[in-house]
Amino acid sequence: MSLDAFREEVRAWLADNCPAAARGPGEAIPIGSVRPIEPELLAWRHALGSKGWSIPLWPKEYGGGGLSPEQNQVLQSELRAIEARLPMPGMGTSMIGPTLLEYGTEEQKLRHIPSIAMGDIGWCQGYSEPGAGSDLASLRTQAVDKGDIFEINGQKIWTSGAQFADWMFALVRTDPNVPKHEGISFMLLDMHQPGVSIKPIRLIAGSSPFCETFFDNAVARKDDLIGQLNRGWAVAKRLLQHERSGQGGLGEGGPRHLGPATTLAEIAKTYIGVDQGGKILDSSTRDSVVRFAMNAQSFQLTQRRAKEENTSGKTMGEAISIFKLYGATLARDGAEFRAQMMGSQGYGWEGEGFATEELEATRAFLSSRAHTIYGGTNEVQRNIIAKRVLGLPD
Numbered sequence: 001m002s003l004d005a006f007r008e009e010v011r012a013w014l015a016d017n018c019p020a021a022a023r024g025p026g027e028a029i030p031i032g033s034v035r036p037i038e039p040e041l042l043a044w045r046h047a048l049g050s051k052g053w054s055i056p057l058w059p060k061e062y063g064g065g066g067l068s069p070e071q072n073q074v075l076q077s078e079l080r081a082i083e084a085r086l087p088m089p090g091m092g093t094s095m096i097g098p099t100l101l102e103y104g105t106e107e108q109k110l111r112h113i114p115s116i117a118m119g120d121i122g123w124c125q126g127y128s129e130p131g132a133g134s135d136l137a138s139l140r141t142q143a144v145d146k147g148d149i150f151e152i153n154g155q156k157i158w159t160s161g162a163q164f165a166d167w168m169f170a171l172v173r174t175d176p177n178v179p180k181h182e183g184i185s186f187m188l189l190d191m192h193q194p195g196v197s198i199k200p201i202r203l204i205a206g207s208s209p210f211c212e213t214f215f216d217n218a219v220a221r222k223d224d225l226i227g228q229l230n231r232g233w234a235v236a237k238r239l240l241q242h243e244r245s246g247q248g249g250l251g252e253g254g255p256r257h258l259g260p261a262t263t264l265a266e267i268a269k270t271y272i273g274v275d276q277g278g279k280i281l282d283s284s285t286r287d288s289v290v291r292f293a294m295n296a297q298s299f300q301l302t303q304r305r306a307k308e309e310n311t312s313g314k315t316m317g318e319a320i321s322i323f324k325l326y327g328a329t330l331a332r333d334g335a336e337f338r339a340q341m342m343g344s345q346g347y348g349w350e351g352e353g354f355a356t357e358e359l360e361a362t363r364a365f366l367s368s369r370a371h372t373i374y375g376g377t378n379e380v381q382r383n384i385i386a387k388r389v390l391g392l393p394d
């Protein structure tokens with residue numbers, strides 16, 4: 001089918017299936033069974049999922065759209081044209097789904113991927129533990145073979161969205177008597193079971209985006225072991241590459257929003273002032289605004305080039321850490337610069353003395369620090385780049 005014919009098909013399908021309630025500005029459509037959702041939006045999410053267009057590039061046999069990259073571009077441009085609200089990006093589509101496509105058995109793919117397409121199952125990531133963050137392989141949560149099942153005991157921390165998740169992909173220790181990387185397994189488990197309990201962690205920025213997760217004789221099915229027993233480290237590392245690909249702006253959603261440079265320029269004009277010719281008053285602020293604009297633009301072009309040159313469609317390997325590191329640093333420094341230019345107005349928390357934009361700047365400043373931590377800290381990305389990309393000695 002030609003791309004023009006495909007565009008016509010997409011338009012006709014959207015006209016029939018995308019309701020008015022799912023068009024125009026609004027939040028992303030909730031996924032999973034825990035968050036409330038309006039019936040019309042649920043019907044739209046299911047329509048999109050049944051068509052395979054919530055995961056347009058994945059194979060049809062597992063519920064994907066089976067589209068080519070060119071067809072996907074057409075689909076995305078038509079979705080944008082009607083301002084269709086889409087299911088929120090989740091760990092299903094960005095992390096565990098692509099990992100299952102690579103490491104899952106046929107049975108595992110058929111059992112788990114269609115529900116990711118439909119958005120019916122929300123996933124969370126059980127990697128970090130107290131004492132096992134950057135040094136993830138030191139994790140101690142233990143899974144014991146009990147015949148039909150694995151029995152899991154231990155604790156995870158910083159589990160994003162655990163309170164909304166239906167399932168978790170987890171790293172567990174299945175052999176404590178071998179070198180630490182060699183006794184880890186990767187398994188999936190249902191969060192709605194008596195052995196799993198969750199305690200949300202409240203952040204300085206006000207919200208509770210992540211939790212502590214406790215396992216007390218929790219259960220994972222034997223057939224939810226992904227890859228081989230005690231060989232989970234390779235699966236875990238590949239999943240992290242998928243995660244970092246999204247964080248570095250190479251995921252299916254495209255380049256990440258880094259705060260438009262024009263906004264920084266406008267903020268400079270408002271808070272620093274302009275000369276008679278309309279230029280930002282202070283030359284060093286002017287330099288910084290231009291530097292941020294150029295860096296953001298170069299980064300976006302590099303992301304685009306990397307995506308266009310990647311004809312295999314596969315997530316990049318270790319080099320993805322370069323994108324993750326640069327993107328996180330740019331986002332953090334941009335948010336810091338924005339707040340700085342606002343002076344004391346950029347560090348308000350609440351109250352009538354602050355404009356909405358100023359309060360948002362404070363929150364963006366605080367949460368931008370997180371970009372440099374989740375998915376592996378900036379230092380960890382530098383270590384990976386040094387060792388695995390540049391081949392420098394340990």
Ligand SMILES: Cc1cc2nc3c(=O)[nH]c(=O)nc-3n(C[C@H](O)[C@H](O)[C@H](O)COP(=O)(O)OP(=O)(O)OC[C@H]3O[C@@H](n4cnc5c(N)ncnc54)[C@H](O)[C@@H]3O)c2cc1C
Nearest residue numbers: 125126127128133134158159160370373374375376377379
């Ligand atoms: C917003 C957010 C969401 C998260 N979501 C999840 C989630 O859903 N699931 C999950 O499992 N985890 C999640 N995490 C946890 C995250 O992966 C860890 O915080 C991260 O890996 C760092 O581990 P840590 O906090 O234990 O810090 P540590 O490992 O204790 O590091 C402390 C400091 O030491 C530095 N450091 C440590 N080792 C080295 C080294 N070898 N060389 C140089 N510097 C080093 C680090 O860079 C850091 O600055 C999330 C974190 C955040 C902030």
